[in-house]
Amino acid sequence: GENVEQHPSTLSVQEGDSAVIKCTYSDSASNYFPWYKQELGKRPQLIIDIRSNVGEKKDQRIAVTLNKTAKHFSLHITETQPEDSAVYFCAASSVNQGGKLIFGQGTELSVKP
Amino acid sequence: SQTIHQWPATLVQPVGSPLSLECTVEGTSNPNLYWYRQAAGRGLQLLFYSVGIGQISSEVPQNLSASRPQDRQFILSSKKLLLSDSGFYLCAWAGGLGTEAFFGQGTRLTVV
Numbered sequence: 001g002e003n004v005e006q007h008p009s010t011l012s013v014q015e016g017d018s019a020v021i022k023c024t025y026s027d028s029a030s031n032y033f034p035w036y037k038q039e040l041g042k043r044p045q046l047i048i049d050i051r052s053n054v055g056e057k058k059d060q061r062i063a064v065t066l067n068k069t070a071k072h073f074s075l076h077i078t079e080t081q082p083e084d085s086a087v088y089f090c091a092a093s094s095v096n097q098g099g100k101l102i103f104g105q106g107t108e109l110s111v112k113p
Numbered sequence: 114s115q116t117i118h119q120w121p122a123t124l125v126q127p128v129g130s131p132l133s134l135e136c137t138v139e140g141t142s143n144p145n146l147y148w149y150r151q152a153a154g155r156g157l158q159l160l161f162y163s164v165g166i167g168q169i170s171s172e173v174p175q176n177l178s179a180s181r182p183q184d185r186q187f188i189l190s191s192k193k194l195l196l197s198d199s200g201f202y203l204c205a206w207a208g209g210l211g212t213e214a215f216f217g218q219g220t221r222l223t224v225v
Contacts, residue, residue: 031211032210032211032212034213034214042218043203043216043217043218043219044157044203044216045216046213046214049213051211087155089157091157091214093210093211095210095211098162098164098170098210099145099164099207099209099210099211099212100145100147100159100162100170100172101147101159101205101207101214102159103149103156103157103158103159104156105155105156106155106156106157108155
């Protein structure tokens with residue numbers, strides 16, 4: 001089945017710096033790659049997603065890139081702010097596996113003012 | 114608009130007691146439904162996945178079971194809880210294959 005690996009597990013940056021989180025997946029048939037943000041004690045919420053027919057997608061300060069050949073995708077946050085501090089999850093979905101979402105292990109991002 | 118309800122929010126249960134967590138979705142039909150568990154290590158582990166009534170895929174061997182008695186109702190159960198069942202349980206729904214999943218508020222289960 002699908003396996004999603006996420007790195008790093010923790011990331012600390014200064015306010016205003018950029019943050020990059022990377023994920024790899026195993027199922028070459030995966031075609032949907034969302035990113036979720038989970039604040040302490042709350043439910044995960046979608047912040048951006050990308051499909052396999054697109055290489056890059058941007059929404060204000062966040063962007064996601066996808067390399068299908070290498071089977072990896074990354075989240076980029078620019079001009080980080082303290083409110084960006086949270087746990088971030090990547091996920092992958094494959095039609096071969098019924099479209100279920102398999103998540104990475106999460107990255108705890110800390111933005112220091 | 115679609116909403117997802119999950120209850121209870123917190124639960125403390127003794128070892129060996131039964132468990133029933135309920136999740137319902139409103140405003141959509143035939144959703145894909147998920148149960149995830151989030152342990153202290155933060156990862157979201159997929160427990161069960163359902164694409165329709167009576168169609169449930171178990172993702173990991175465990176002490177839990179799931180049922181989908183109605184289209185928009187998903188229940189997580191256990192006959193006898195173990196200490197290792199403690200965690201944050203999240204129900205989620207999605208409109209179809211390869212689409213955004215929306216999470217419920219979660220149930221924090223502590224087995225004592």
